[in-house]
Amino acid sequence: MDLLPTYGDRWQSTLYWQPSDRHQQSFQRLYDAILLANQQVNLTRITTPDDFWEKHLWDSLQGVAPWLKDAEASAQPLKVIDIGTGGGFPGLPVALVFPHWAIALLDATRKKIAALETVCETLGIANVSYLPQRAEQVAHQPTHRETYDLALLRAVGPVNTCAEYALPLLNLGGQAVLYRGQWSAAEEAALTAILPRLGGKLRSVRSQSTPLTQGVRHNVVLTKIDRTPDKFPRLPGIPAKTPLV
Structure with missing residues (x-):
């Protein structure tokens, strides 16, 4: 079993936060569970300990850095959706650090969602739900439309496409964090x-x-300031093929 590095000093110097011992243990168990699931379903090509630490754990959490200082359970619980979660990032590291947040993992690839469900059962992660659907479909469902406080989108597509996926799902005042290089x-x-x-x-x-x-x-952080017109997002596939201009 490969051990993840802790890099407490690097967490502190970049995000002004350090994982607790409990977080470190959870990260190690997540790493082990993802590698195991990866043998059946292609969740990630990033599997060495240093790469996993930087490109999955650190990168997932740097997107929510403004909330890390209030990561204790006493802070405001948020309803969060990870759009295009893929191998579970950034949603699963965020779920581990913010156990009082409700995290929905959305991905159109049912095999990946099923694998992530197994990972969460193995780790006892109870604050995660699963949406094996397309963002364009979920955003028109009354139980999801304009109900989320925070949307996270990492490696999903052109930035204008990401905005069209995310904003219809956010409540007024909600934020979307688009992870970009x-x-x-x-x-x-x-x-x-x-x-x-x-x-x-x-x-x-x-x-x-x-x-x-x-x-x-x-x-790239967006804020929802007005209701999104009902016609958005457009039909499945169109936001990616023809981003708004």
């Missing part, structure tokens, strides 16, 4: 141009370097 002024201008049509506005763009490989990370 590089970020350009042109992307920002194109995104800002379409957000009013979806009821959103650009709140901030946070930049960060990954602590081991010095990779570039940006969090």
Whole structure:
């Protein structure tokens, strides 16, 4: 069994937070369970301990860094959706650190969702639910539309597509965190141009370097300020093929 590094100093210097011993044990169990599930379903190509720590654990949690200082159960519970969760990231690390948050994992690949359900049962993660559907479908269901406080989208597609997936699912005042690598002024201008049509506005763009490989990370944070018109998101496949302009 490979042991994950702890890197307490790197957590502290980059996110101003350190995992507790309980968190470290949970991260190790998650790593073991993901590697086991990976033998049956292709959840991730990132499997070495350092890579898993930086590209899955650290990267998942840097997107919610503003909430980490209040990660104790006394803080406000949020209803969160991880859109296009894939191998369970960022949703599962977030669920482990914020056990009082309700995390919905959404992915259209049913095999991946079934594997993640097994992982969560193995680890006893009780604050996770599963949506083996497309974002375009879920966002038109009354039980999900405009009900979430926070949407997380990592490695999902063009930024304007991500906005069309996320904003219909957020309640007024809710936020979406779009995990990006590089970020350009042109992307920002194109995104800002379409957000009013979806009821959103650009709140901030946070930049960060990954602590081991010095990779570039940006969090593009959107806020829901108006109701999203009923026609959004468009039919399945269209937001990805033809992003709003």
